Amino acid sequence: MYIVACKNTKGDPSPTAIITPTNPTDNTSGNTTNPSTNNCGNATSNVAKGDSVCFNTQILPFFVSNCATSGCHDAKTRADGYEFTSYAKIVQKGITAGSPSKSKLYTVMIKTDEDRMPPAPSQALSKVQTDMIAKWITQGAKNVDCAVVVDTQNVTFSKTILPLLATNCLGCHKTGSISGGVNLESYASVKIYVDNKRLSGAINNLTGYSPMPPIGKLTDCQLAVVKKWIDAGAKND
Numbered sequence: 001m002y003i004v005a006c007k008n009t010k011g012d013p014s015p016t017a018i019i020t021p022t023n024p025t026d027n028t029s030g031n032t033t034n035p036s037t038n039n040c041g042n043a044t045s046n047v048a049k050g051d052s053v054c055f056n057t058q059i060l061p062f063f064v065s066n067c068a069t070s071g072c073h074d075a076k077t078r079a080d081g082y083e084f085t086s087y088a089k090i091v092q093k094g095i096t097a098g099s100p101s102k103s104k105l106y107t108v109m110i111k112t113d114e115d116r117m118p119p120a121p122s123q124a125l126s127k128v129q130t131d132m133i134a135k136w137i138t139q140g141a142k143n144v145d146c147a148v149v150v151d152t153q154n155v156t157f158s159k160t161i162l163p164l165l166a167t168n169c170l171g172c173h174k175t176g177s178i179s180g181g182v183n184l185e186s187y188a189s190v191k192i193y194v195d196n197k198r199l200s201g202a203i204n205n206l207t208g209y210s211p212m213p214p215i216g217k218l219t220d221c222q223l224a225v226v227k228k229w230i231d232a233g234a235k236n237d
């Protein structure tokens with residue numbers, strides 16, 4: 001019933017998809033992802049108050065990376081009528097604000113049978129991830145917009161780059177869902193795409209590369225820290 005064969009698990013390098021350098025939705029659908037470029041690196045900037053789950057920095061990248069993969073719940077495929085590319089689309093179906101147990105989007109994530117989402121060969125989501133979704137729903141599934149806070153001073157692979165990739169890229173680029181044959185799970189595999197310039201080309205939406213992430217560009221400040229790390233030698237620090 002669900003589409004299972006929706007990912008390039010064998011690292012098939014052929015351009016499978018819908019994603020072209022001129023993707024017209026890039027700058028319009030991701031209207032919640034780029035709120036606050038100027039807050040970059042400012043630790044006192046406007047992050048969510050108290051314990052709120054942030055939609056733009058936590059929930060949207062989670063859905064895009066784990067569920068809106070090509071052939072699944074992206075704008076083109078909309079498997080089972082679900083499309084996970086914006087706040088309006090995500091809350092439209094399968095979410096009962098306040099009640100994770102009545103929210104199908106959450107309950108399918110914690111299933112252990114073949115109805116689980118994302119389906120095999122993708123790995124099950126971690127408890128940290130499903131707990132975050134449950135908490136967001138419990139809090140009312142709100143569109144809380146948080147500043148993207150990145151420490152631009154002390155840029156390291158482990159503290160800056162890896163978390164950035166984990167939030168924005170890994171759902172489509174890890175074991176079990178290696179889109180385009182690109183694995184970004186470890187330093188060694190990331191370094192390959194630094195050295196062959198495909199990573200910079202993709203995230204900066206340069207001509208000749210597939211724009212990444214497909215839903216829309218990283219913020220200027222996120223791009224700046226990646227550049228800073230690469231310019232400093234892309235070390236495994």
Ligand code: HEC
Pocket residue numbers: 013014015016017019020064065068069070165168169170171172173179180181182193198199202203208209210212213214218
């Ligand atoms: C929603 C799924 C998805 C997300 C999220 C995603 N990618 Fe991709 N990525 C793909 C697909 C599919 C391809 C293959 C597309 C193609 O070849 O046209 C790809 C290809 C690439 C390539 C090869 C591009 C080229 O032109 O050679 C790189 C590098 C890459 N991704 C890096 C990233 C980085 C870095 C991020 C996070 C900032 C990211 N991706 C986020 C799905 C995704």
